[in-house]
Amino acid sequence: MADPKLALILGDQLSHKLSIFDHISKENDEILMMEVTDEAEYVKHHKKKLVFIFSAMRQFAEELKEKGYKVHYIKLFTEESKTSFTDTLENFINSHKQQFSKILTVEASEYRVLKIQESWLEKYKVEILKDSRFITTKEEFTAWADGKKSLLMENFYREVRKKTDILIDIKGKPIGGKWNYDHDNRETLNTKTKIEIPERLDFPKSKITEEVVEMIEKHFPGNFGDIEPFNWAIDSKSARAAFNHFIEHFLPNFGKYQDAMLEGEAFIYHSVISHYLNIGLLDPRELCLKAESEYMAGKVAINAAEGFIRQIIGWREYVRGIYWLFMPEYLESNSLEAHNALPEFYWDPEATEMNCIKQVVKQTKENAYSHHIQRLMVTGNLALLLGVEPKQVHEWYLSVYADAYEWVELPNTLGMALYADGGKLATKPYAASGAYINKMSNYCKNCSYKVTEKTGEAACPFNYLYWDFIDRNKDELSGNMRLRFSYKNLENFSEEKINEIKDSTEKFFKRIYKNSKIVVKK
Ligand code: FAD
Numbered sequence: 001m002a003d004p005k006l007a008l009i010l011g012d013q014l015s016h017k018l019s020i021f022d023h024i025s026k027e028n029d030e031i032l033m034m035e036v037t038d039e040a041e042y043v044k045h046h047k048k049k050l051v052f053i054f055s056a057m058r059q060f061a062e063e064l065k066e067k068g069y070k071v072h073y074i075k076l077f078t079e080e081s082k083t084s085f086t087d088t089l090e091n092f093i094n095s096h097k098q099q100f101s102k103i104l105t106v107e108a109s110e111y112r113v114l115k116i117q118e119s120w121l122e123k124y125k126v127e128i129l130k131d132s133r134f135i136t137t138k139e140e141f142t143a144w145a146d147g148k149k150s151l152l153m154e155n156f157y158r159e160v161r162k163k164t165d166i167l168i169d170i171k172g173k174p175i176g177g178k179w180n181y182d183h184d185n186r187e188t189l190n191t192k193t194k195i196e197i198p199e200r201l202d203f204p205k206s207k208i209t210e211e212v213v214e215m216i217e218k219h220f221p222g223n224f225g226d227i228e229p230f231n232w233a234i235d236s237k238s239a240r241a242a243f244n245h246f247i248e249h250f251l252p253n254f255g256k257y258q259d260a261m262l263e264g265e266a267f268i269y270h271s272v273i274s275h276y277l278n279i280g281l282l283d284p285r286e287l288c289l290k291a292e293s294e295y296m297a298g299k300v301a302i303n304a305a306e307g308f309i310r311q312i313i314g315w316r317e318y319v320r321g322i323y324w325l326f327m328p329e330y331l332e333s334n335s336l337e338a339h340n341a342l343p344e345f346y347w348d349p350e351a352t353e354m355n356c357i358k359q360v361v362k363q364t365k366e367n368a369y370s371h372h373i374q375r376l377m378v379t380g381n382l383a384l385l386l387g388v389e390p391k392q393v394h395e396w397y398l399s400v401y402a403d404a405y406e407w408v409e410l411p412n413t414l415g416m417a418l419y420a421d422g423g424k425l426a427t428k429p430y431a432a433s434g435a436y437i438n439k440m441s442n443y444c445k446n447c448s449y450k451v452t453e454k455t456g457e458a459a460c461p462f463n464y465l466y467w468d469f470i471d472r473n474k475d476e477l478s479g480n481m482r483l484r485f486s487y488k489n490l491e492n493f494s495e496e497k498i499n500e501i502k503d504s505t506e507k508f509f510k511r512i513y514k515n516s517k518i519v520v521k522k
C-alpha cells in the first residue's frame with residue numbers, strides 16, 4: 001500500500017461534505033484534528049464559544065471514527081498539543097511511525113490561518129484544497145468587483161440569486177416581482193404587541209460537552225461570558241433539527257420582526273444558526289433551498305423567505321468576498337481616525353446606565369449571541385459615535401460572539417458598524433440617535449436617560465453623541481449624499497445648540513472614561 005495521506009481538519013471545517021473527503025480513503029489515509037492554545041487564545045473568546053467549538057470538534061472526530069476513518073485527535077493541554085498548529089503538526093509528523101505521502105488541508109476561512117497553511121508548503125508536500133462550502137468563490141467575487149466604483153451588496157445578491165436559481169421564475173425574473181422585500185421587514189415589537197414568541201429547541205449536554213466545560217472552567221476562568229445554560233447542538237444532525245424548528249415556528253415572522261428589539265427576548269424570530277453554519281454543521285445551500293421550498297409550499301410569505309435567503313446568499317457571501325478582496329490591509333482601516341478606548345461597560349452590563357447597552361451586553365454575556373440590529377445599532381452605533389478605535393471594537397466582537405470568525409466579523413464591524421473602511425461596504429455610516437433605538441425597541445422605557453431630551457445630563461447620550469459625531473467628522477462625511485439632511489440640519493443649529501452638544505459630549509466622555517486617555521477629534 002502507498003504511504004498514507006494526512007488530512008488536516010480545522011475547527012471550523014466540521015462538515016461531512018468538506019472537499020477533503022473527496023481526496024482521502026478510510027482504508028489508506030489518516031485524519032488529524034488539533035486543539036491548540038494559539039487558537040484558543042488569539043482573542044479572549046467567550047467561554048460558551050470555547051465550549052461550543054471544542055465540543056463540536058470532539059463530536060465530529062467521534063463521528064468520523066464511527067464512519068471508519070483513522071482519526072488522530074489532539075486535545076488541548078496534552079503533551080501533543082504544542083501551542084501552534086505548525087508546532088503541533090511538526091511534532092505529530094516526527095513522532096508518527098509511518099511517513100505521509102502528502103498533507104491535505106482545506107484553505108482556512110481566515111487570512112491569518114491561511115498564511116500559516118501556506119508556510120507549510122516550504123517544509124512539506126502540502127495540497128491546500130478549495131473550500132466548497134460557500135456558494136460563491138473568492139475568484140467570482142473578485143471578478144464581480146473588478147472595475148466597479150461601488151460594491152453594493154444588493155447588486156452582488158442579484159447575481160447570486162441568478163446563479164443559484166433561488167426564488168427565480170422560469171423567465172429569469174425574481175419570484176414575486178421584486179428582488180428585495182426589506183421594506184416589509186421593519187415592524188417593531190413591544191410589550192403591547194400580542195404575540196407569543198415560540199420556545200427554542202434545547203439540547204442536553206453530552207458527556208463530551210461535560211468534559212469540555214470542566215476544561216474551560218479550569219483553564220479559562222477569566223474569560224468573559226456564562227457557560228450555563230449550555231443547550232446548543234454540537235453535531236450536524238441536531239443543528240439541522242434546530243434549523244427545522246426555526247423554519248416551522250419562526251420563519252413566518254422572521255422578515256417582519258427582523259429589526260425589532262425587545263427587553264428580555266434575546267432571539268425574537270431570528271434563526272440563531274450562525275454559530276452552526278460558520279463551523280460547518282449546517283450547509284448554506286440546504287438552508288436556502290429549504291426556505292425557498294417553504295415559500296413554494298405556501299407556508300411562508302415571500303418577504304420572510306426572501307429576507308432569510310438574502311442574509312445567507314447575499315450578506316454572508318458578500319462579506320466574505322469583501323474580506324478576501326481587501327485583506328490584509330483591511331484590518332488596519334481607520335478612515336474616521338477613531339482612537340478612543342472601548343468603554344469598560346462593554347464587558348460589564350452593570351457598569352452602565354444606558355439600558356439598551358446594558359440589555360445587549362447582558363444577553364451577549366449570557367448567550368454569546370445578540371442579533372444583527374443589536375450588534376449594529378446598539379453596541380456598534382455607540383462605538384462609532386464615541387470614536388472607538390476599530391481594532392478594539394473588532395477584538396470585542398471577535399471575542400464575545402459564538403459565531404465570530406474574522407472573515408465574517410471584520411467586514412461587519414469595520415465596514416458596516418464603524419465605516420472604518422471609508423465606504424467599501426456601506427454607503428454611509430449607520431449612525432443613529434436615540435430615536436431609532438426607541439422606535440425599534442422598548443429599551444428606552446426602562447432607561448435612566450430620557451430619549452426625548454437632546455442635551456444635558458438626563459438626555460439620552462445617543463442624541464448629543466450623534467450630532468457631535470456628524471460635526472467632528474464633517475471633513476470626511478459632509479460630501480456623502482446620504483447624509484445631506486443631517487449636514488443641512490447641522491448648518492441650521494445655533495451656536496448655543498452646538499455648544500450644548502459639545503458640552504454634553506465632553507461630560508459624558510469624562511464620565512465613561514474617568515481617568516483613561518481620551519482623544520476627542522476636533
Ligand atoms: P439571522 O438574523 O437569523 O440571519 C440568518 C443568517 O444570515 C445568519 O445566521 C448569518 O449566517 C447570515 N447573516 C445575516 N446577516 C449577516 C451579515 N451581516 N453578515 C454575514 N452573515 C449574515 N455574523 C457572523 O456570522 N459572525 C460574526 O462574527 C458577526 N459579527 C458581526 C458584527 C457586527 C458588528 C455586525 C453588525 C454583524 C455581525 N454579524 C456576524 C452578522 C449578524 O449579526 C449575525 O450573522 C447574526 O446576528 C446571527 O444571528 P442569526 O443566526 O440569528 O441570524
Ligand code: DLZ
Pocket residue numbers: 009010011012013034035036037039040041045050053108109110111113114405
Ligand atoms: C476558534 C477555534 C478555537 C478556539 N480553537 C481551535 C483549535 O484549537 N483548533 C482548531 O483547529 N481550530 C480552532 N478554532 C477554529 C480556528 O480558529 C479556525 O479553524 C480558524 O479560524 C480558521 O481560519
Ligand code: SF4
Pocket residue numbers: 354355356357433434435437438443444445447448449450451460461462
Ligand atoms: Fe438607549 Fe438612549 Fe433609549 Fe436609554 S434612552 S435605552 S441610552 S437609546
